[in-house]
Amino acid sequence: MENQYYPYVNLPLPYPYHAMEPWIDEKTMMLHHDRHLQTYVDNLNRVLEGQPELQRLSLEQLIRCGPDLPESVRDGVRNNAGGVYNHRFYFKLLQNPAEEGPVGKLGQAIQRDFGSGLRFREQFKKAALSVFGSGYAWLVLDRGRLKIVTMPNQSCPLEMGMAPVLTVDVWEHAYYLKHYNVRAAYLDDWFRVVSWEQAEQNFLAGMLP
Numbered sequence: 001m002e003n004q005y006y007p008y009v010n011l012p013l014p015y016p017y018h019a020m021e022p023w024i025d026e027k028t029m030m031l032h033h034d035r036h037l038q039t040y041v042d043n044l045n046r047v048l049e050g051q052p053e054l055q056r057l058s059l060e061q062l063i064r065c066g067p068d069l070p071e072s073v074r075d076g077v078r079n080n081a082g083g084v085y086n087h088r089f090y091f092k093l094l095q096n097p098a099e100e101g102p103v104g105k106l107g108q109a110i111q112r113d114f115g116s117g118l119r120f121r122e123q124f125k126k127a128a129l130s131v132f133g134s135g136y137a138w139l140v141l142d143r144g145r146l147k148i149v150t151m152p153n154q155s156c157p158l159e160m161g162m163a164p165v166l167t168v169d170v171w172e173h174a175y176y177l178k179h180y181n182v183r184a185a186y187l188d189d190w191f192r193v194v195s196w197e198q199a200e201q202n203f204l205a206g207m208l209p
């Protein structure tokens with residue numbers, strides 16, 4: 001991913017806003033990227049203004065160091081570095097049409113750790129539905145095993161030393177215009193546009209020592 005350092009810019013999506021239709025609508029994609037993600041980018045730059053030591057850290061390093069940062073910037077970094085990283089990660093995992101998955105090495109690991117692709121999907125959906133308020137459900141690698149975790153707001157599994165593989169944004173702004181308050185319907189539609197290829201790349205990167 002490019003632009004890993006301050007000053008951060010809101011890179012364009014790698015596909016048109018309407019690319020995920022009819023599963024995720026064009027207006028949602030546009031507002032999500034151009035307004036919500038843009039705000040995190042702007043706020044992150046603002047938090048890092050006048051902080052040359054923090055400016056030298058990459059986006060991932062900022063998140064990993066989050067708990068050790070001075071209190072004056074800790075929340076600002078967690079919310080906004082997380083907001084930038086998590087959204088980039090989410091958008092990059094969308095593809096339409098998407099292949100049936102999971103396949104390949106990630107498919108094998110999902111079978112090993114969840115029993116089957118179907119059981120994984122059920123558990124992932126249940127986890128995503130269980131997020132109270134705003135947050136994300138994540139598939140992560142934790143010490144070589146796959147695990148489903150949920151995180152509130154813009155917290156990120158990198159903070160806890162886990163490698164992210166797949167995520168779904170369940171903030172209402174990710175689905176409200178099309179799916180209203182029916183998060184389950186959004187999740188079913190989101191599963192139609194998961195880039196399993198990208199998820200496998202994330203998985204293989206996470207397996208590296």
Ligand code: MN
Pocket residue numbers: 032036087169171173174
């Ligand atoms: Mn979002």
